[in-house]
Amino acid sequence: MSLIERRFDPDNLPWQPDERSPLGRPVTVSGSPTRGVVNGKPVILAGTNNYLGLTYDPRCIEAAIDALRRHGTGTTGSRLANGTYTEHLLLEAELGAFYGLEYALTFTTGYQANLGMIAALGGSDGILMLDGECHASIFDGARLAGSQLYRFRHNDPADLGKRLRRLGERASDTLVVLEGIYSMRGDQPPLAELCAVARAAGACVLVDEAHSFGVLGRHGRGAVEQFGVEDLVDFVTGTFSKSLGATGGFCVSRHNLGYLVVLARPYVFSASLTPAVVASTRTALTIIRREPALRERLWANAHRVHEACTELGLLRTRCESPIVSVVLSRPENALDIWHGLIDHGLYVNLVAPPVSPGNYLLLRCSLCAAHTDQEIDGIIEAFRWLAGEYGESILHL
Ligand SMILES: Cc1ncc(COP(=O)(O)O)c(C=O)c1O
Numbered sequence: 001m002s003l004i005e006r007r008f009d010p011d012n013l014p015w016q017p018d019e020r021s022p023l024g025r026p027v028t029v030s031g032s033p034t035r036g037v038v039n040g041k042p043v044i045l046a047g048t049n050n051y052l053g054l055t056y057d058p059r060c061i062e063a064a065i066d067a068l069r070r071h072g073t074g075t076t077g078s079r080l081a082n083g084t085y086t087e088h089l090l091l092e093a094e095l096g097a098f099y100g101l102e103y104a105l106t107f108t109t110g111y112q113a114n115l116g117m118i119a120a121l122g123g124s125d126g127i128l129m130l131d132g133e134c135h136a137s138i139f140d141g142a143r144l145a146g147s148q149l150y151r152f153r154h155n156d157p158a159d160l161g162k163r164l165r166r167l168g169e170r171a172s173d174t175l176v177v178l179e180g181i182y183s184m185r186g187d188q189p190p191l192a193e194l195c196a197v198a199r200a201a202g203a204c205v206l207v208d209e210a211h212s213f214g215v216l217g218r219h220g221r222g223a224v225e226q227f228g229v230e231d232l233v234d235f236v237t238g239t240f241s242k243s244l245g246a247t248g249g250f251c252v253s254r255h256n257l258g259y260l261v262v263l264a265r266p267y268v269f270s271a272s273l274t275p276a277v278v279a280s281t282r283t284a285l286t287i288i289r290r291e292p293a294l295r296e297r298l299w300a301n302a303h304r305v306h307e308a309c310t311e312l313g314l315l316r317t318r319c320e321s322p323i324v325s326v327v328l329s330r331p332e333n334a335l336d337i338w339h340g341l342i343d344h345g346l347y348v349n350l351v352a353p354p355v356s357p358g359n360y361l362l363l364r365c366s367l368c369a370a371h372t373d374q375e376i377d378g379i380i381e382a383f384r385w386l387a388g389e390y391g392e393s394i395l396h397l
Pocket of ligand 1: 109110111112114135137164179183210211237241242248249301
């Protein structure tokens with residue numbers, strides 16, 4: 001069998017292409033961050049990462065259109081070549097100012113921000129200590145680095161401490177990587193304890209705030225702000241693809257990131273952010289800074305859905321984020337449930353291993369500041385149908 005035959009043999013695929021599969025299914029969105037059409041059915045979108053609903057904010061759209069007209073559709077080059085425009089530098093300065101930190105770098109995606117930063121920081125002679133449920137971009141950064149790699153038990157400061165102690169003096173060659181909110185189950189880390197353990201061992205710390213930027217903290221600076229650990233964290237990474245409503249990624253730090261520019265391969269070898277994305281992101285950042293009401297609305301929506309799901313017997317966890325994940329116990333009826341929810345007007349993510357942690361199947365519902373009270377009612381009604389029809393298929397972790 002040739003390589004092509006092996007790669008494209010349906011028996012070797014990790015999933016079977018199936019007309020009922022959620023993978024890559026088109027979601028038609030037009031005119032609203034919360035409404036779309038899936039399988040020809042009108043649905044409330046509650047499976048996006050559009051936490052603040054900014055994808056349709058007229059100010060972001062106008063800024064992007066204006067940048068398109070003035071600067072064109074793409075930069076066609078890496079930041080180190082022709083791809084640094086004044087606006088990239090302004091966005092970086094604004095991100096740094098938002099955190100009160102001197103240094104900021106932007107990347108073309110959040111995935112690349114983690115890949116580039118972690119690979120460059122870890123290097124082939126460093127040690128990376130990752131929470132076991134970190135995102136794939138973090139693990140891929142470790143692979144690209146070729147660093148010595150350890151994972152500690154998810155959200156477990158004692159396990160982190162034990163593993164750092166085993167490293168002895170080499171603990172000070174270690175970068176500990178954490179997230180502000182874990183994307184699949186929506187749980188927060190015990191960040192103060194984890195940072196204290198890492199610092200006590202002499203390790204440095206990077207926190208990926210992909211899902212917590214704009215969501216946690218009084219000013220929206222994420223988990224580092226909420227847990228009061230901004231001084232204990234060396235690097236914060238994040239993405240523009242969630243609460244900022246575009247695509248792109250960043251790292252901010254009090255350390256001089258200038259040295260990393262030539263080491264972070266995704267920064268060096270990939271075209272920079274397009275002018276339209278830079279412009280809409282700068283506007284979205286201003287909105288996040290000036291309008292904390294958006295965050296309050298997001299949390300009110302999250303609490304309503306979380307409480308309703310708890311009353312319906314679908315959840316037993318605390319509400320720690322705008323992500324409400326219901327765990328399914330049986331793979332056999334997962335697709336029926338997911339399609340049933342669409343038929344009841346609700347789109348959520350059906351997440352299976354290896355994307356979900358453990359071996360769980362998750363119905364991942366994520367809330368948005370733009371969901372209206374009626375839409376929240378609609379989300380709850382669809383979950384009521386789920387609890388009535390498939391209550392016995394729900395697992396409590
Ligand atoms: C925790 C985490 N980090 C990084 C990323 C990558 O972000 P992006 O989609 O901007 O590449 C994601 C994306 O889902 C994520 O969940």
